[in-house]
Amino acid sequence: MRSKLLSLCVLILALLPQIAKADPADIDAAARGVVRVVIIGTDGREVYPVSHGTGFAVAPDMIVTNAHVVREALLDDTLTIAVVPSDGDKAEYVRPISVDPRSDLALLRITGEMRLPALTIAGSADPDSGEVSAVGYPMNVDRAQGLDIGDIFRPQPPVKSRGFISGARPSRQFDSILHTAPIARGNSGGPLLDGCGRVIGVNSFGADSEAGDAEFYFAVSTRELLPFLRKNNVDATVNASPCRSLAELDASERERMLREQSEARQAMAARADEQRQARDRARLEAEFAVLGERENSMALAFLLFLLAGGAGAVAWHARQNEEERRMMIGGTLAGLALLSSLLLWFLRPGVEEIDRRVAAATQGGDGSSGSTDPDAADGGTMLCSFVESRSRVTGARTDDVEFAWQDSGCVNERTQYGVVAGEWSRVLVPDDEEAVSINRYDPATRTFSTDRYLLSRSAMSAAREARDKYSPPQCGADNAAASLGDMQTGVTSLLPPRPNERLVYQCEAKPADSQAIKPLASPAG
Known part of the structure; x- marks a missing residue:
């Protein structure tokens, strides 16, 4: 009897609505573009940190932070500003581009060669509920870890904390989001992320907690951030798609x-x-x-x-x-x-x-039982349209794609796709982006898809090394598809179990008399 009651309870719990949780992989991907913003002083012989906050990339060379994080450096010409990435490169100096004390936002440009993966900004209205993550460099964690002055200038992974949105309200003359994801001094200017790792606010300050009151924190809303970026001609990546898990x-x-x-x-x-x-x-x-x-x-x-x-x-x-x-x-x-x-x-x-x-x-009298579509077997020239309901997009572009498919797995008469267990794919490991993509095409259903893995700098280096070990065979070469399928496993074996993004397209044979479309992204890569 007890076991039956237990089984019934488990079934009921399974049927109850589940609270959507942030995907750790998406938060980790966003953290790649989060930096420590350090105000630097000097005594003429050596440099030393005066204070620090957090910032995040909205373009490869553009950083957003709070105005109050850099205020001291703006008032004292002996102080400079630097950013320290979470992975790979050393610190780089930045210079202020725009500061808006009213909305507590500042825009900084990297003066050196450092380039960062830009975070995606949520394009929908501020949510009233749901789980959020704060990412940044709280000073109390630095002290607890015993970090000294030199450690401040060494790349360190940011701290991630979780909480929930408590509401949106105006505060200090700007729109803000009230949430419970713990932040402290040093978190200022860091991103507040939704479950898909998209920026929904810029952490700014916390409410005083007295006599055991619950602690709440405020982030500058995207209703302030997006106009600020547009005013400064920053073409940030904005995504308003529903946040759904791959599960x-x-x-x-x-x-x-x-x-x-x-x-x-x-x-x-x-x-x-x-x-x-x-x-x-x-x-x-x-x-x-x-x-x-x-x-x-x-x-x-x-x-x-x-x-x-x-x-x-x-x-x-x-x-x-x-x-x-x-x-x-x-x-x-x-x-x-x-x-x-x-x-x-x-x-x-x-x-x-x-x-x-x-x-x-x-039988129709002519003995014909085959398809009347001449392109049904080999696909021909395909025009593929993005299917949002079957996709998970956090920042990638979703332009329609066009390509000419041949039953040998050759695309556009130059790019060979590999085949493993009947699945056609091409692995793309670019040098100018911290992401690995796997393009797939199913001729039977005319479905084209792209899985994108947003990797850390070290993981991308390993993927590039694995990719450099082989040269894809040319179209028409003997056993080209099977050979490439085996070669690509060297890269795919290094990837996480699940991608961060999945873009699905439904393809149709392109009419012969239609004009050519030149997409910004091609499945052939």
Whole structure:
């Protein structure tokens, strides 16, 4: 009895709505573009940190932080500002581009060669609820870790904390988001992220906590951030797509496949029923026609046989009376009638003619059973449109793509796709982006998809090393698809279990008379 009650409780809990949680992989991906913002002083012999906060990249060389983080450096020309990334490079100096004390926002430009992965900004309205993550460099953590002055200038991973949105409200003359993700001194200027790692605010300050009151924190809303960036001509990546987990997407895909399979079975059963009814109708019509033709042939043969007998009797009588002309006419007529009668009898339709006519009627009479689409087998030139309902996008562009597919796995007559276990794919490891992409194409369903893995600098270095170990075979080379499929496993084995983004496109054969589209992103890469 107890086990039954326990099972029932587990079932009920499983059916209850689940609270959406942030995906750690997305938060980690966003953290790649988070930096420590350090105000630097000097005594003439060495430099030292005066204070620090947090910032994040909105473009490869542009950093957003709070105005109050850099205020001291703006008022004292002996102080400079530097940013320290979370991974890889050393600190770089920055210079202020724009500071807005009213909204507590500042924009900084990196003066050196450092380039960072830009974070995506949520384009939808400020949420009223849901889980959020704060990312930054709180000073109390630095003290707890015993970090000294030199450690401040060494790349360190930022601290991530979780909480929930408590509401949106105006504060200090700017729109802000109230949340419970713990922040401290040093977090100022860091991003507040949604479950997909998109920026929904810039952490600014916390509420005083007295007598055990709950602690709340404020972030500058994107309603302030986006106009600030537009004013300064920053083309930030903005994404307003719903934030869904890959688990939800996979579950939706399974439901879609089951639904399509069920619909296909129903359609197949309906077609089978239609074909059965068509065969039954064709058989009745064939039986009626064949039996009618048989009876007509037999009746005519009998009449001709009688005519032959009558003509033969006339010829016999004429011979007895030595009427040679009548005998010739009667004999000839009797022979022709008898021969025609025999031909009609032996050439009358047989019962097997029924089956032949039924087969001809149900197959369309031309024996054709293949597809009428000339591009169905090899795909031809495809025009692929983005399907938002089947995708998870946090920052990637979703332009339609066009490519010419061949059944050998060759794209645009120059880029070979690899094949493993019947799946066509091409792995892309760019030198100018901290992301690995896997493009896939399914000729059977005409579905093109891209899985994007947003990796750390060290993980990207390992992926580039693995990619440099092979050269993809050219289109048309012997065993090109299978060879490339094996080569690419060196990169795919280094990737996380799940991608950060998945873009799904539905492709259709492009009309021959349509104008060419030049997409910004090509599946061939």
